[in-house]
């Protein structure tokens with residue numbers, strides 16, 4: 001009985017695979033209602049799951065729908081995933097860059113979760129861009145132009161599709177076994193040969209400290225090994241938003257800017273690192289050789305042209321990305337050095353003005369967001385701009401934005417962006 005399974009987890013007892021399957025598949029089939037599933041997810045978020053239970057949950061989710069067969073695509077397929085951050089538009093810049101280097105990228109991405117954004121929501125800010133593509137069209141496009149980014153096709157991991165959306169609105173996002181099984185079930189079902197995962201750490205990430213990020217990384221690498229897949233996790237800092245733009249349309253514009261040879265340093269560093277890692281794994285060459293190739297393809301403009309080709313192939317119009325015209329400049333009430341940015345709060349603000357969902361069926365406003373003027377370590381004068389807010393329908397208390405900044409009187413040691421790799 002479902003209630004008995006929920007009670008068992010509430011008492012922190014180990015579940016059998018059959019019990020886990022009964023509730024997860026019952027939910028997928030519509031027999032278990034949202035309120036019972038959220039209660040089950042909350043019990044997991046509080047007590048956790050054992051390693052074995054996490055592997056079993058991953059397996060149930062992975063087989064809850066179709067599994068993609070990418071064998072019709074030639075060459076090694078390397079997939080990339082991020083545990084989610086604020087301003088993380090890396091995938092949008094990285095996919096065409098890696099494809100321009102000759103490594104095929106067949107990428108299935110997700111939507112926003114909690115205060116973090118999702119690649120599919122971002123790409124849907126491009127008018128006309130299709131994220132729902134059949135498996136055949138997806139594979140054809142990768143064979144034809146070298147890359148595609150789509151939402152989970154049709155019936156791929158329907159368990160995660162439903163549970164992910166429910167977790168987003170039931171306070172059950174931040175749980176290591178739920179994150180590991182969600183990511184790994186999707187990555188294993190998407191058929192890639194090798195997987196690179198950006199495990200974000202810090203205030204703006206789901207993992208707030210390096211210890212828990214390492215725990216998540218090790219768990220995902222172990223799950224990968226159980227399926228004979230090479231998984232590489234790179235821990236990266238999310239103590240402040242990545243780049244300057246936060247909000248769907250604004251982030252796509254920043255990714256385009258990067259591919260045109262510009263863009264903020266931190267975003268560049270991260271994108272180049274992940275592109276290099278993927279090219280190195282995909283071609284079986286050293287990181288040094290891969291980095292040289294990635295730099296060449298960025299500088300030559302081939303990576304940008306690949307993005308244009310991909311967007312056209314998926315029906316999008318790159319020059320029609322909406323940006324709200326209602327812009328507010330938020331200025332500092334005092335002078336000093338920006339010593340801390342409350343990144344999760346920034347993500348929540350963007351979510352609250354329409355950049356993310358608060359309720360299950362909310363529609364996202366692609367034109368809203370924030371563009372940072374100042375980042376950690378920057379000097380700011382009294383009355384100088386800290387950031388711009390792009391608002392549309394909703395209103396915002398300026399004080400809540402000011403509260404995201406700590407202005408101090410000394411420079412802090414810069415925190416490294418790339419922390420460590422676990423494989």
Ligand code: URA
Nearest residue numbers: 083084178179182183
């Ligand atoms: N990304 C996912 O795909 N799933 C999670 O649970 C968290 C981040």
